[in-house]
Amino acid sequence: MTTDLHDGNSGCAEYNELSRRQFIGRAAGGSMAAAAAAAAYYPAWLPRIMLAETHASARDVILSVFMRGGADGLSLCVPFGDPAYYTARSTIAIPRPDAAAGTAAKGIALDNFFAFPQAMAGLVPAFAAKDLLVVHATGQFNNSRSHFDAQRYMEVGKPNDVSLVTGWLGRHLASMPPVRSNAPLRALGIASGLQKTLVGAPRTLPIANPATFALTGTASTSAARLAFLQADYGTATEPIHAAAIDAASTVTLLQSVGISTYKPSNGAVYPTSSFGTALKSVAALIKADIGIEAAQVDIGGWDTHSAQDPLAGSMYKTMQDFSNSLAAFYLDVIALAPTTGVTAVAVSEFGRNARENGSNGTDHGRGTVMFAMGKNIAGGRVMVNNWPGLATANLESGQDLKVTIDYRDILAEIVQQRMGNPALDVVFPGWAYTARGATR
Amino acid sequence: MSTAIAPPECPAAQADAPPREPHSRRALFRMAAAAAAVAGIIPGRARAQGIRKPPATKPVHGYPVLPNETPVAPVEWATDTSRLLRRITYGITDADVAAARKYGFRGFMERQLDHTHIDDSAVDAFVAAKYPLLSQTTTDLFSATESTVTAQLQQATLYRAAFSNRQLYERMVEFWSDHFNISISKVSYLKIVDDRDVIRRNALTTFRQLLYASAKSGAMMAYLDQNQSRSGAPNQNYAREIMELHTLGVDGGYTQADVAELSRVFTGWTIAGRGDFSFNPAIHDWGAKTVLGVRIPAGSVSLGAAGLKEGELMLDTLLAHPSTASFISTKMLRWFLTYDPTPQQVSAVAAIYTSTGGNIKSMIRAVLDSAWLVSAPMKLKRPFHLVASSMRTTTPTLTNVTALNNQLFTTGQSLFVWDTPDGYPDKVEYWAGNILPRWNFGAFYAALAAGETIVDVAPFMVGNTADLTVSVIDKRLFGGEIAPALRTSLAAYLKAGTYNAARVRETLALAIGSNSFQWY
Numbered sequence: 001m002t003t004d005l006h007d008g009n010s011g012c013a014e015y016n017e018l019s020r021r022q023f024i025g026r027a028a029g030g031s032m033a034a035a036a037a038a039a040a041y042y043p044a045w046l047p048r049i050m051l052a053e054t055h056a057s058a059r060d061v062i063l064s065v066f067m068r069g070g071a072d073g074l075s076l077c078v079p080f081g082d083p084a085y086y087t088a089r090s091t092i093a094i095p096r097p098d099a100a101a102g103t104a105a106k107g108i109a110l111d112n113f114f115a116f117p118q119a120m121a122g123l124v125p126a127f128a129a130k131d132l133l134v135v136h137a138t139g140q141f142n143n144s145r146s147h148f149d150a151q152r153y154m155e156v157g158k159p160n161d162v163s164l165v166t167g168w169l170g171r172h173l174a175s176m177p178p179v180r181s182n183a184p185l186r187a188l189g190i191a192s193g194l195q196k197t198l199v200g201a202p203r204t205l206p207i208a209n210p211a212t213f214a215l216t217g218t219a220s221t222s223a224a225r226l227a228f229l230q231a232d233y234g235t236a237t238e239p240i241h242a243a244a245i246d247a248a249s250t251v252t253l254l255q256s257v258g259i260s261t262y263k264p265s266n267g268a269v270y271p272t273s274s275f276g277t278a279l280k281s282v283a284a285l286i287k288a289d290i291g292i293e294a295a296q297v298d299i300g301g302w303d304t305h306s307a308q309d310p311l312a313g314s315m316y317k318t319m320q321d322f323s324n325s326l327a328a329f330y331l332d333v334i335a336l337a338p339t340t341g342v343t344a345v346a347v348s349e350f351g352r353n354a355r356e357n358g359s360n361g362t363d364h365g366r367g368t369v370m371f372a373m374g375k376n377i378a379g380g381r382v383m384v385n386n387w388p389g390l391a392t393a394n395l396e397s398g399q400d401l402k403v404t405i406d407y408r409d410i411l412a413e414i415v416q417q418r419m420g421n422p423a424l425d426v427v428f429p430g431w432a433y434t435a436r437g438a439t440r
Numbered sequence: 441m442s443t444a445i446a447p448p449e450c451p452a453a454q455a456d457a458p459p460r461e462p463h464s465r466r467a468l469f470r471m472a473a474a475a476a477a478v479a480g481i482i483p484g485r486a487r488a489q490g491i492r493k494p495p496a497t498k499p500v501h502g503y504p505v506l507p508n509e510t511p512v513a514p515v516e517w518a519t520d521t522s523r524l525l526r527r528i529t530y531g532i533t534d535a536d537v538a539a540a541r542k543y544g545f546r547g548f549m550e551r552q553l554d555h556t557h558i559d560d561s562a563v564d565a566f567v568a569a570k571y572p573l574l575s576q577t578t579t580d581l582f583s584a585t586e587s588t589v590t591a592q593l594q595q596a597t598l599y600r601a602a603f604s605n606r607q608l609y610e611r612m613v614e615f616w617s618d619h620f621n622i623s624i625s626k627v628s629y630l631k632i633v634d635d636r637d638v639i640r641r642n643a644l645t646t647f648r649q650l651l652y653a654s655a656k657s658g659a660m661m662a663y664l665d666q667n668q669s670r671s672g673a674p675n676q677n678y679a680r681e682i683m684e685l686h687t688l689g690v691d692g693g694y695t696q697a698d699v700a701e702l703s704r705v706f707t708g709w710t711i712a713g714r715g716d717f718s719f720n721p722a723i724h725d726w727g728a729k730t731v732l733g734v735r736i737p738a739g740s741v742s743l744g745a746a747g748l749k750e751g752e753l754m755l756d757t758l759l760a761h762p763s764t765a766s767f768i769s770t771k772m773l774r775w776f777l778t779y780d781p782t783p784q785q786v787s788a789v790a791a792i793y794t795s796t797g798g799n800i801k802s803m804i805r806a807v808l809d810s811a812w813l814v815s816a817p818m819k820l821k822r823p824f825h826l827v828a829s830s831m832r833t834t835t836p837t838l839t840n841v842t843a844l845n846n847q848l849f850t851t852g853q854s855l856f857v858w859d860t861p862d863g864y865p866d867k868v869e870y871w872a873g874n875i876l877p878r879w880n881f882g883a884f885y886a887a888l889a890a891g892e893t894i895v896d897v898a899p900f901m902v903g904n905t906a907d908l909t910v911s912v913i914d915k916r917l918f919g920g921e922i923a924p925a926l927r928t929s930l931a932a933y934l935k936a937g938t939y940n941a942a943r944v945r946e947t948l949a950l951a952i953g954s955n956s957f958q959w960y
Contacts (some may be wrong), residue, residue, distance in 0.1 A: 146626075148623070148625050148626050148859065152859055152860075162677070162681070162860050162861055163684075163690075163860070163862070165860055165862070192849060192850055192852075193849070193852050193854075194852075194873065204873065205873055205874075205876075206852075206873075206874070213876070215876070215879060215880065215883065216880045216883045216884065217880075217883040217887065217946065217949065218942070218946070221937070221946060224933070224936065225883075225933075225946065225949075225950060228929065228933055228950055229879055229950065229953055229954075231929065232926070232929065232950075232954050232955050233875075233955050235925075235955070236955045237509035237510070237511040238509045239868065239869050239872040240511075240820070240868065240872055240875070240955065240958070242872075243872040243873055243875050244875045244955070246875075247875040247876040247879075248876075250876075251876065
């Protein structure tokens with residue numbers, strides 16, 4: 001089964017269908033060895049009825065990334081074609097791709113207007129393969145510059161509504177039947193407490209580190225203790241009973257996946273950062289084909305009020321971690337299949353001021369970039385809705401890149417087209433979305 | 441070097457203005473609740489006897505939802521006094537059982553209600569020594585870092601819940617902290633002032649005193665953006681929440697027009713200095729307003745501080761509203777008695793609210809009715825309650841609660857960081873997802889043998905036999921009312937290994953993680 005678990009094609013519809021049929025074959029008429037392999041593949045506690053199930057395999061698995069702190073879109077995707085960028089950023093600008101030979105840290109042109117900084121070089125192959133879409137001058141029309149408010153509203157998917165407590169991805173999952181009805185874990189947040197994006201999702205757990213999701217304490221007694229607790233909660237009332245069984249099952253499940261020994265395919269090398277480690281775990285879970293439908297992963301370090309240095313310093317390192325981790329995920333999970341069943345998105349609560357401040361950094365602003373990546377993403381371009389421009393007269397409140405595309409337009413299209421959910425009124429209540437052509 | 445190139449255009453869309461969001465807040469609220477109710481439910485089999493199943497919830501987009509089952513209290517919780525002890529403490533101790541035996545159901549409750557006459561000097565001294573920020577003014581607190589503010593308030597609150605002799609009072613502090621929720625992430629040190637001068641000062645007084653104190657809290661002004669509201673540009677956040685969450689309830693009979701008008705009334709209610717409440721006549725809207733049918737005539741800025749009276753008139757209007765009586769009574773019944781109070785229970789307590797002018801002690805007496813308690817289903821301990829219970833029933837030796845407070849993060853309920861104004865949910869389905877952290881908390885806690893917190897295993901090993909150890913666990917953690925099945929299974933676990941301190945600690949961990957210990 002090792003081969004199957006680590007097959008770079010997993011995640012795609014064909015692969016899911018194939019692995020299901022293979023498994024049914026084994027379970028129905030296979031040898032003892034195959035049955036034993038199957039038992040390792042599907043934990044013993046899973047009811048066998050699941051084997052007869054038809055997967056809704058056309059639905060993409062989604063990796064949702066939140067860049068917490070307000071990521072500077074003007075450094076992540078540099079508008080070198082706008083001269084006002086260089087006026088506003090006297091010490092922290094990324095040099096033009098066509099700057100004089102010998103210039104350090106020149107941008108990498110994506111088209112004739114935008115460039116990646118060197119720190120984002122890892123994502124150039126995905127962009128070149130037209131699998132990575134960059135959306136610019138995007139964000140929320142809600143103009144809060146508070147991390148607290150802006151993150152909350154972005155995650156719940158509706159601005160200025162303090163009564164809405166569930167997240168957009170949580171409501172998506174709650175409004176769709178599971179891809180695998182007996183999957184104990186439909187989604188996970190790589191976190192100690194569930195991120196708001198996922199709140200409301202059924203069979204969804206916050207798991208800080210899937211490789212160590214286990215009963216703590218003495219290892220030699222953990223099986224006996226887990227058995228004790230499973231038996232003890234056998235008489236619990238719902239929903240505690242189900243949640244306890246899910247938790248115990250997930251412990252067993254994640255042990256069977258063997259995340260700590262997972263070998264990425266296609267030459268992918270994940271950074272050893274917490275973000276890279278998280279994406280590697282998510283890749284292992286997706287490829288184990290256990291019914292995971294969504295994962296939420298956060299990356300911090302974007303609140304660059306001082307010494308931002310996107311050329312070689314603080315923000316360079318953050319961007320490099322971001323891009324190299326996602327590049328590994330791309331190679332490992334997305335790149336090989338002709339049509340893959342995995343889509344990744346990355347958002348941030350707001351951008352930063354066009355003009356740098358007195359500390360070689362930037363303060364909280366408005367418009368920024370977001371990313372979407374997958375075989376069904378109409379990538380290889382920087383999408384804008386008429387570049388608003390960085391000349392002072394064109395800035396919001398005289399200081400910020402305007403928001404011209406609501407981030408929900410992109411997410412809603414993915415939810416509808418790639419995650420098969422027609423109920424956009426549930427996922428993004430009150431938002432009449434404009435199709436932007438983010439998906440193929 | 442080329443010159444600037446014409447900016448590209450999005451091929452799929454023309455430039456467009458941001459569309460407006462339609463306002464249908466209540467519908468969304470209901471929808472969100474429905475979505476939340478879906479969490480983590482799979483078909484179960486018929487299990488313990490006496491479980492009542494309410495009718496199945498409507499499916500959301502074809503995904504079937506199973507209802508919550510009613511967790512009927514075990515037969516071992518035999519008396520009204522035993523039920524009372526569970527509801528008004530963070531965990532029953534030997535001393536509680538002895539006191540209840542001595543004073544009886546009514547006597548024990550009255551002693552707890554008369555909290556200022558309960559000696560709590562040891563706890564007060566610990567808190568004063570370890571958490572000095574809690575007694576400081578806004579001027580002093582201004583220079584404190586948010587992390588220090590957060591740590592001191594969280595740790596002090598956990599320590600008091602676990603060890604204060606004023607258990608009912610602490611339970612009410614938690615209740616009002618949720619009712620008048622303020623996230624420390626938005627208001628920083630002002631939370632300390634609100635906790636002390638609004639919540640703790642008034643937790644067992646009258647709802648009128650509480651609402652007035654909250655409405656004049658700098659922290660609440662900042663949290664609900666009231667300090668950004670001014671004549672001509674009113675911010676509706678506080679005006680909405682005071683009706684929806686603090687007094688009338690979402691279906692309490694107010695309209696969007698009432699919200700808009702009330703927001704005009706509250707213009708000028710703001711903060712000054714380092715975050716103290718103040719009324720600023722210069723930004724108050726002096727025009728005529730009508731809220732909930734009450735007409736406020738136009739005034740003028742020359743009336744100065746008299747403009748404050750307009751808002752106070754509205755506080756009085758809200759306090760006297762029958763929806764407020766029902767809403768506060770319902771929440772109090774949910775807190776102490778049952779998730780699903782009957783209309784009869786609500787009207788009985790609401791009548792007390794009305795006849796006593798919102799006297800909180802009188803309402804508690806009505807809620808904690810002996811017959812109601814005996815027939816009430818169990819409630820799930822939230823993570824804070826679980827951690828406090830474990831500490832309270834095992835009397836650890838400790839010099840601080842830093843690590844235990846961190847366990848609240850792991851188990852999902854770090855205090856005072858709930859960002860929305862509705863407070864931490866008091867619903868089983870919200871907390872159901874985090875079971876493994878509860879089990880691991882038990883393992884973490886029972887293993888504390890050195891450092892700032894030490895759980896002494898010796899009292900659990902008196903007699904040196906498995907059965908005697910389980911008897912001590914029963915007496916200390918379960919008030920002597922452990923279910924026979926759990927007694928048997930804990931003893932069996934203990935007997936399956938070598939009897940030693942490590943095995944006893946593991947057994948204690950399993951008792952803390954057991955289903956029975958999650959309920960009260």
